[in-house]
Each structure stands twice: as structure tokens, then as C-alpha cells.
Amino acid sequence: MLDAGVAAAERRGLKVSIAVVDGGGYLVGLLKMDGAPLLSPDIAQGKAVASAVFNAPSLDLSKRWAPGSPIPTAVSARLGGRFVPHQGALPIRDGDAAIGAVGVSGAASDQDEAVAADAIAARPVAA
Amino acid sequence: MLDAGVAAAERRGLKVSIAVVDGGGYLVGLLKMDGAPLLSPDIAQGKAVASAVFNAPSLDLSKRWAPGSPIPTAVSARLGGRFVPHQGALPIRDGDAAIGAVGVSGAASDQDEAVAADAIAARPVAA
Amino acid sequence: MLDAGVAAAERRGLKVSIAVVDGGGYLVGLLKMDGAPLLSPDIAQGKAVASAVFNAPSLDLSKRWAPGSPIPTAVSARLGGRFVPHQGALPIRDGDAAIGAVGVSGAASDQDEAVAADAIAARPVAA
Amino acid sequence: MLDAGVAAAERRGLKVSIAVVDGGGYLVGLLKMDGAPLLSPDIAQGKAVASAVFNAPSLDLSKRWAPGSPIPTAVSARLGGRFVPHQGALPIRDGDAAIGAVGVSGAASDQDEAVAADAIAARPVAA
Numbered sequence: 191m192l193d194a195g196v197a198a199a200e201r202r203g204l205k206v207s208i209a210v211v212d213g214g215g216y217l218v219g220l221l222k223m224d225g226a227p228l229l230s231p232d233i234a235q236g237k238a239v240a241s242a243v244f245n246a247p248s249l250d251l252s253k254r255w256a257p258g259s260p261i262p263t264a265v266s267a268r269l270g271g272r273f274v275p276h277q278g279a280l281p282i283r284d285g286d287a288a289i290g291a292v293g294v295s296g297a298a299s300d301q302d303e304a305v306a307a308d309a310i311a312a313r314p315v316a317a
Numbered sequence: 318m319l320d321a322g323v324a325a326a327e328r329r330g331l332k333v334s335i336a337v338v339d340g341g342g343y344l345v346g347l348l349k350m351d352g353a354p355l356l357s358p359d360i361a362q363g364k365a366v367a368s369a370v371f372n373a374p375s376l377d378l379s380k381r382w383a384p385g386s387p388i389p390t391a392v393s394a395r396l397g398g399r400f401v402p403h404q405g406a407l408p409i410r411d412g413d414a415a416i417g418a419v420g421v422s423g424a425a426s427d428q429d430e431a432v433a434a435d436a437i438a439a440r441p442v443a444a
Numbered sequence: 445m446l447d448a449g450v451a452a453a454e455r456r457g458l459k460v461s462i463a464v465v466d467g468g469g470y471l472v473g474l475l476k477m478d479g480a481p482l483l484s485p486d487i488a489q490g491k492a493v494a495s496a497v498f499n500a501p502s503l504d505l506s507k508r509w510a511p512g513s514p515i516p517t518a519v520s521a522r523l524g525g526r527f528v529p530h531q532g533a534l535p536i537r538d539g540d541a542a543i544g545a546v547g548v549s550g551a552a553s554d555q556d557e558a559v560a561a562d563a564i565a566a567r568p569v570a571a
Numbered sequence: 572m573l574d575a576g577v578a579a580a581e582r583r584g585l586k587v588s589i590a591v592v593d594g595g596g597y598l599v600g601l602l603k604m605d606g607a608p609l610l611s612p613d614i615a616q617g618k619a620v621a622s623a624v625f626n627a628p629s630l631d632l633s634k635r636w637a638p639g640s641p642i643p644t645a646v647s648a649r650l651g652g653r654f655v656p657h658q659g660a661l662p663i664r665d666g667d668a669a670i671g672a673v674g675v676s677g678a679a680s681d682q683d684e685a686v687a688a689d690a691i692a693a694r695p696v697a698a
Contacts, residue, residue, distance in 0.1 A: 217485040220474040228341070228370045229392055231471040236391045257385050266387075270525070271394025274387050319602075341468020344612040347601040358598040397524055398651070468609070497609045512638050514647075514655050518617045519610055521652025 191292060192221045194312030198305045199223060199297075206296030206305060207231040210282075213289045215239035215269065223296070230296040236274030237302075238293030241281050243269075245288035249303065251275035278302030282310055318419060319348045321439030325432045326350060326424075333423030333432055334358040340416045342366035342396065350423070357423040363401030364429075365420025368408050370396070372415035376430065378402035405429030409437055445546060446475045448566030452559045453477060453551075460550030460559060461485040467543045469493035469523065477550070484550040490528030491556075492547030495535050497523070499542035503557065505529035532556030536564055572673060573602045575693030579686045580604060580678075587677030587686060588612040591663075594670045596620035596650065604677070611677040617655030618683075619674030622662050624650075626669035630684065632656035659683030663691055 195208040200223075207222040207230035215238070222231045241248045243265075252275050255261050266273040277300060279293035292309045294302035322335040327350075334349040334357035342365075349358045368375045370392075379402050382388050393400040404427060406420035419436045421429035449462040454477075461476040461484035469492075476485045495502045497519075506529050509515050520527040531554060533547035546563045548556035576589040588603040588611035596619070603612045622629045624646075633656050636642050647654040658681060660674035673690045675683035 212482075214482075216482055217474060218476045220471060222472045227372070228466075228468075228470055229395065232395045233388060233391065236387075252387075262387060266390065266394065271391055274391045276387050339468070341466070341470060341609075343468060343609055344601060345603045347598060349599045355593075355595075355597055395524065397522060499608070514617075514633075514643060514657050515614060517644075517647065518614065518652055518655045521647065522610065522613050 191309045191313055192219050195292065195294065195305050195309030196221060196223060198308035199294075202297075202301060202305070204297040204301055204305065206294050206302060207234040208305065208309060209234040209238045209293045211235070211238040211242050211291050211293070213242055213287070215242045215272070218290065226296040233274055233295035234278070234293040236272050236293070237276060237279035237295060238291040239269060239272045240275045241279035241291035241293060242288050245281050245283075247277075247281070247303070248275055248279035248293065249277035249299075252277060278306060280306045280310055282313065318436045318440055319346050322419065322421065322432050322436030323348060323350060325435035326421075329424075329428060329432070331424040331428055331432065333421050333429060334361040335432065335436060336361040336365045336420045338362065338365040338369050338418055338420070340369055340414070342369045342399065345417065353423040360401055360422035361405070361420040363399050363420070364403060364406035364422060365418040366396060366399045367402045368406035368418035368420060369415050372408050372410075374404075374408070374430070375402055375406040375420070376404040376426075379404060405433060407433045407437055409440065445563045445567055446473050449546065449548065449559050449563030450475060450477060452562035453548075456551075456555060456559070458551040458555055458559065460548050460556060461488040462559065462563060463488040463492045463547045465489065465492040465496050465545055465547070467496055467541070469496045469526065472544065480550040487528055487549035488532070488547040490526050490547070491530060491533035491549060492545040493523060493526045494529045495533035495545035495547060496542050499535050499537075501531075501535070501557070502529055502533040502547065503531040503553075506531060532560060534560045534564055536567065572690045572694055573600050576673065576675065576686050576690030577602060577604060579689035580675075583678075583682060583686070585678040585682055585686065587675050587683060588615040589686065589690060590615040590619045590674045592616070592619040592623050592672055592674070594623055594668070596623045596653070599671065607677040614655055614676035615659070615674040617653050617674070618657060618660035618676060619672040620650060620653045621656045622660035622672035622674060623669050626662050626664075628658075628662070628684070629656055629660040629674065630658035630680075633658060659687060661687045661691055663694065
């Protein structure tokens with residue numbers, strides 16, 4: 191999936207970081223493309239964690255809580271700051287369950303999400 | 318650069334703190350002028366870190382994220398609170414890459430930035 | 445380097461995680477092999493950070509401080525817990541300077557280090 | 572004092588970082604010499620904070636608490652991790668009161684302390 195994500199980003203002329211986490215938000219793989227921002231790996235990881243643990247596109251999470259809600263603050267504290275509920279990550283699903291997520295950072299957030307979608311689409315069916 | 322920054326602040330009648338960090342945001346040098354606010358060294362450091370790790374004037378960063386965006390919160394957590402995306406810091410560049418930054422705090426933020434610019438202008442060419 | 449590290453681990457029959465960081469300890473790439481322990485990515489990252497920021501094999505760091513020294517505790521706090529001064533990581537050097545590090549976790553720590561060495565040996569000369 | 576500390580380190584052939592804090596442990600000035608370790612500024616700051624807030628040489632603090640004592644842990648938490656009770660810092664005194672401290676890191680800890688002593692000795696009498 192990382193290779194597919196990098197290929198998708200290159201086709202679009204983007205320089206991004208791509209993170210893959212499991213269903214519990216634990217890191218499984220990460221790649222920072224040359225020229226992607228220094229902290230884009232951390233932001234990509236945070237988006238992927240958000241998507242995995244809530245089983246939702248991170249775009250949905252950016253709209254879920256009212257401004258000032260204590261919930262994202264508490265979740266971020268629980269996850270050691272590795273929580274970025276902002277567009278750019280999509281869950282990897284087996285049926286309805288999230289078994290992981292892909293998060294992307296470094297480009298406009300809708301482009302980040304498009305790269306995540308392409309990375310997930312490349313997942314082998316049998317996996 | 319610290320001496321040049323102090324001289325520039327004195328010419329303007331300002332009492333500020335000036336921080337220099339490397340390209341990864343690690344502190345390299347810092348001076349608090351007599352009479353500068355107690356926490357101005359920490360704020361100057363935070364501005365410099367922000368400018369270095371995003372390779373941008375910290376003024377630009379103050380406009381980059383919508384109010385309530387989770388990204389600056391997550392970045393601040395990642396950097397142990399050493400992240401102040403607010404006018405007053407400028408990157409030190411080698412070509413296009415940020416090899417460090419100078420951050421200033423203690424005066425109005427546009428004056429802080431002017432001091433940072435003077436400090437960077439004093440950098441030896443051969444360095 | 446990640447691919448070389450995975451190949452080296454497979455040759456030895458090991459299931460590990462491999463992290464690559466830059467000279468400031470920022471994550472650049474990471475892979476967790478199937479079957480490697482859940483937190484091995486985080487431990488690999490922490491070893492790599494330790495090796496990069498101190499420009500030393502992490503084995504050396506495990507012997508540097510007396511038991512109870514406050515220095516590793518303070519460094520860990522400064523780095524947000526991403527600091528594991530334990531065998532399994534080696535610096536990537538350009539001349540004498542550390543420009544990054546590779547950290548490995550999941551096997552015995554001397555085997556982890558051997559995988560890191562193989563990953564670094566695969567680095568293209570021109571890079 | 573920073574300049575005097577750097578001169579003292581150069582006379583000894585050392586590459587260190589030197590931090591000056593006020594009586595409350597707030598940073599006033601810091602210099603990292605070329606070639607000093609990446610995190611030596613943070614460690615120097617932590618030593619200086621320890622010396623200032625306890626009004627004692629940091630060497631004394633390294634012996635003050637029994638192994639496993641919860642006090643240094645609690646103090647470190649209170650000070651955001653900026654607390655390194657380890658040889659290399661000396662208080663700056665006005666009479667018996669600590670009005671600040673100088674902390675040094677990067678060499679052997681007794682050499683660090685010698686540099687701190689030289690830096691403090693250079694303080695203008697009228698200050």
C-alpha cells in the first residue's frame with residue numbers, strides 16, 4: 191500500500207508522507223517522500239490513527255465535534271498526541287470493521303485523501 | 318546572529334529575546350535582553366521552531382490553519398509545546414531548504430520579525 | 445534501506461520492525477514485518493532517534509549513563525518518549541556527522557543491530 | 572558570562588553548550604559551540620534549572636535523593652522535564668540567595684562544572 195500511495199502521489203506531482211496503521215492505531219508502515227514537509231510523517235500518522243480508532247474518514251471526524259468540545263482533546267491526550275481528526279485518512283475495512291487506516295499529509299487535504307484512497311484500492315483482495 | 322539581533326533591537330529601542338535553532342528545531346543559541354518579558358525566551362524559541370520545521374515565516378503559519386484545526390495542536394504535542402506559529406520568526410535558508418530559523422519575542426510581532434530579519438541578514442556569507 | 449533491512453531479517457528468519465530517521469530524529473520511513481510485536485515500530489523508532497541525536501550506536505548509549513542517571517530521563521522527556529538507548533540502532537554518517545539512523549526491534553538486540561547494519565550497508569553511495 | 576564560558580571551554584579544548592537561567596530557572600541565555608552534541612543545550616539548561624531552583628551545585632543534587640526517590644521525578648514533571656540533577660551546573664549567588672545558575676553539557680561532567688565556574692567568575696562585580 192505504501193508503494194501504491196507513493197505511485198499515486200507521483201502521478202499527481204505531490205510530495206507527501208503516507209502512514210499505515212492497524213485497527214488499534216498502531217503504526218505498521220510509513221514513508222516520507224523526498225521533499226515532503228519535516229513533520230508530515232507525524233501528521234499522516236495522526237490522521238491514520240484518528241481514522242482507524244473511529245472507523246471513519248478523517249474528514250468526517252473534522253466535522254463530528256462542535257468547536258470547543260473536550261472530546262478530541264481527551265482523545266489526543268489518551269493517544270499521546272497521535273490524533274489528527276483532519277481530512278487525509280481513510281479506514282481500511284474488512285466488512286464493516288476497521289482493520290486499519292491510511293493517512294496522508296503534505297499536500298492539500300483533499301489531495302491527501304485521494305492518495306490514501308488510491309493506496310487502499312491497491313490492497314490485495316485476499317489480504 | 319544573536320549579537321546582530323540584539324544590536325537591531327537596541328537601535329529600535331526594543332527589549333526582546335532572540336532564539337536561533339537548527340533545521341530540526343533544536344536550540345543553538347538564545348539571548349534575553351535585560352527587561353524583556355520573563356517567558357519571551359520560550360516564545361522566541363517556539364516561533365523559531367515553527368519557522369524551521371515548516372520552512373516558512375511564522376507569520377505565514379499563523380494563517381495556514383483554520384481556527385480549531387487539530388494540526389497545530391498535534392504539532393505542538395509532538396514538539397513538547399515548543400511550537401508558536403505566530404509572527405516573529407524567519408527561516409534561515411541554504412537554497413530552498415531551511416537549515417535553521419531565528420525567532421524573536423518581546424515587542425509587537427511585526428517588530429519582532431524585523432529584528433529576526435536583521436539578525437539573519439548579518440549571517441556570514443561563507444557560513 | 446527499508447527493503448534491504450527486511451531482506452536481511454528474512455534471511456535470518458526474524459520478524460522485526462525497521463525505522464529510519466533523519467539527523468534530527470524525525471521519522472523518514474518505517475516498516476513492521478508481519479508477525480513482529482505490536483510495539484516494535486515504536487521501539488525501533490526510539491532506538492533510531494537515540495542513535496541519531498547522539499551520533500552513536502545505541503549499544504554504546506546503553507552503557508553511557510550510570511544506573512539512575514537523570515540524563516536519559518530528561519532526554520526522553522525532551523523527545524516525547526521517543527528515546528530508547530538500547531542496542532539495535534546505528535547512525536548513518538556523512539563523514540563524522542550523523543545524518544540519520546536506522547533502528548530495529550523485534551528480535552534479540554544483537555540481531556536487531558545486525559539487521560540495522562545490513563540496511564545501512566545497502567545505502568546508495570551517491571545518496 | 573556566555574562569552575567567558577565559551578573562552579574557558581576553548582582553552583580546555585572542549586565543545587560544550589552553556590546555559591544561563593535566572594533564580595526561577597527561566598532561560599536567560601544559551602550558546603551551543605560548533606561540534607557540541609545536538610541535545611547538549613537542553614541538558615545544559617536542565618542542569619542550570621536544577622542548580623537555580625535548589626540553590627546548590629548540581630553535583631550535590633545528584634547525591635541528595637536515594638535511588639528511586641519520587642522527588643526528582645515529581646520536580647521534573649513540575650518543570651516540564653527541564654530538570655537534570657547531574658554535575659555541571661553552579662548557582663549564581665547574591666549573598667546566600669541564588670539569583671540564577673550556569674549549566675554546561677557536552678564534556679565530562681567535572682569539566683562541564685569547571686567551565687561553569689569560569690563563566691560565573693567572569694561576572695561583573697557590580698551586576
